[in-house]
Amino acid sequence: MNILVVAAETAPYAKVGGLADMAGSLPRAWQAAGHSACIVLPLYGTIDVEAYGIERTEHIIAVPMGSWTEFAEIWSGTLPDSDVPVYFVKSTEYYDRPGIYGYHDGFPDNDRRFIFLSRASFELARALGFRPDVIHAHDYHTAPCMPMLAIHYRSDAFFAQTAGVFTIHNMAYQGMYDPLRAMEFCGFDATSFHVGSWFEHEGAFNCLKAGIMFADKITTVSPTYAQEIRWTTEGMGLQGALQTRGADVLGVLNGIDTDEWNPESDVHLPVPYTFDTIAKKDVVKRSLLKSFGCLDDVISHDLPLVGMVTRLTDQKGISLVCDVLEGFVSADRLRFVVLGSGDSRYEQYFRQLSTRYPHHVFVGTGYNHPLSHRIQGASDFYLMPSRFEPCGLTQMFAMRYGTIPIVRAVGGLADTVEQYDPISLTGTGIRFDRFSAQDCASALEQALKLYRREPHWSAIRRSAMSRDFGIGRTADHYISVFSWALERHR
Numbered sequence: 001m002n003i004l005v006v007a008a009e010t011a012p013y014a015k016v017g018g019l020a021d022m023a024g025s026l027p028r029a030w031q032a033a034g035h036s037a038c039i040v041l042p043l044y045g046t047i048d049v050e051a052y053g054i055e056r057t058e059h060i061i062a063v064p065m066g067s068w069t070e071f072a073e074i075w076s077g078t079l080p081d082s083d084v085p086v087y088f089v090k091s092t093e094y095y096d097r098p099g100i101y102g103y104h105d106g107f108p109d110n111d112r113r114f115i116f117l118s119r120a121s122f123e124l125a126r127a128l129g130f131r132p133d134v135i136h137a138h139d140y141h142t143a144p145c146m147p148m149l150a151i152h153y154r155s156d157a158f159f160a161q162t163a164g165v166f167t168i169h170n171m172a173y174q175g176m177y178d179p180l181r182a183m184e185f186c187g188f189d190a191t192s193f194h195v196g197s198w199f200e201h202e203g204a205f206n207c208l209k210a211g212i213m214f215a216d217k218i219t220t221v222s223p224t225y226a227q228e229i230r231w232t233t234e235g236m237g238l239q240g241a242l243q244t245r246g247a248d249v250l251g252v253l254n255g256i257d258t259d260e261w262n263p264e265s266d267v268h269l270p271v272p273y274t275f276d277t278i279a280k281k282d283v284v285k286r287s288l289l290k291s292f293g294c295l296d297d298v299i300s301h302d303l304p305l306v307g308m309v310t311r312l313t314d315q316k317g318i319s320l321v322c323d324v325l326e327g328f329v330s331a332d333r334l335r336f337v338v339l340g341s342g343d344s345r346y347e348q349y350f351r352q353l354s355t356r357y358p359h360h361v362f363v364g365t366g367y368n369h370p371l372s373h374r375i376q377g378a379s380d381f382y383l384m385p386s387r388f389e390p391c392g393l394t395q396m397f398a399m400r401y402g403t404i405p406i407v408r409a410v411g412g413l414a415d416t417v418e419q420y421d422p423i424s425l426t427g428t429g430i431r432f433d434r435f436s437a438q439d440c441a442s443a444l445e446q447a448l449k450l451y452r453r454e455p456h457w458s459a460i461r462r463s464a465m466s467r468d469f470g471i472g473r474t475a476d477h478y479i480s481v482f483s484w485a486l487e488r489h490r
Ligand code: ADP
Pocket: 016, 017, 018, 019, 021, 309, 310, 311, 339, 340, 341, 365, 366, 367, 368, 369, 372, 391, 392, 393, 394, 395
């Protein structure tokens, strides 16, 4: 199958969250299974073209934007550790800026930047002679590919049999734009935009809704989230659209790259380990504490280490962490390490706490890939008290590293973390249901009771490490979805 992946992020080139991981690891898995995948990504100014061996091709594509035409160079590279081609759309005007989306509200021309990317992906495929069986678009940024396929390209022989599959990684980001601008940039007839039309939600052009309404199949990143968004307010106002497309909405659980996230071969850890040598995890923990400036006498005072690697946003339940953390650290019951950036309120809160408890609270800010690996390896527990969580990857990384997740049982967290049962000695983590500081604190209490307490400590770490969250299963599931989507066009 020929699969054209179009996304605003792909690891390792441009990453903000889990979207980038998936946009990179799925094509790698499809290619390994004998399919032909290629990725389309903007050539952001932050991408180091030399380090990744990205080169200019001879192709310059003409991209229709409304009643005029714009041009872009195509650059190409190969996804590391694979032979998946990655095609970069180079437009200095749109993408040569610091950052992917811009701060806070985003760049003011994000509508134009991502509509351009969506349209360019078709022109690029044609220019390269890559006839896709499936165009796989991710999140609101490239959702316009779905109506573009239906409206502009269905009658084009090159795309006549191409199916459109749209994957939602997060309902909270919908791409709501001025309809006059967006309809024009997309080249759609302005009269097609009206209240109740497939583009419209609350008076705005809504990219996510258009993606949902025009795609052949719509997937989201876990089965539980697929239900939540249809039937609860997690649908963020688009429940109606999702129910209309109900028969075509599926949950495909995300997976992780088990080669990259492997404590046995992780180059970022000071020592490798497996379950049989899990005592070495203490070496990783000591080394992390040392890197945060702890002296030997502090390190030798053993306490459970609770880690987080996260965007610091309300979604991630950071307010609960702020409510409960100080109680535990002031009582000398745990240490806490967080790597994250986002809401400056939260960054400041953690910084202040680490000033007051320098032997207990450690904070890393900014994007730091090696440190994210070291925190997974060093921590005893991994905290994820999300308000909502489409899937979440970091709890899966944690389990692979024998780091016990403490999660709120929503979305993908409910699908991936099994409550530990001290009678049968089964389960992989600690779950709680209500979004409340009290429930979060009692989940932490439960977790701390397991720390170094046998037979529980070995049992839960063994179960967590033996779970298979490999991307291969996810990649196969998508191929089935693509085959169903193609049935409409064959
Ligand atoms: P989301 O996509 O909602 O942010 P996920 O758990 O699906 O959450 O994916 C987050 C990804 O981003 C993971 O790969 C995680 O390790 C990574 N990540 C988040 N924050 C940072 C950071 N500050 N530095 C390095 N990696 C980070």
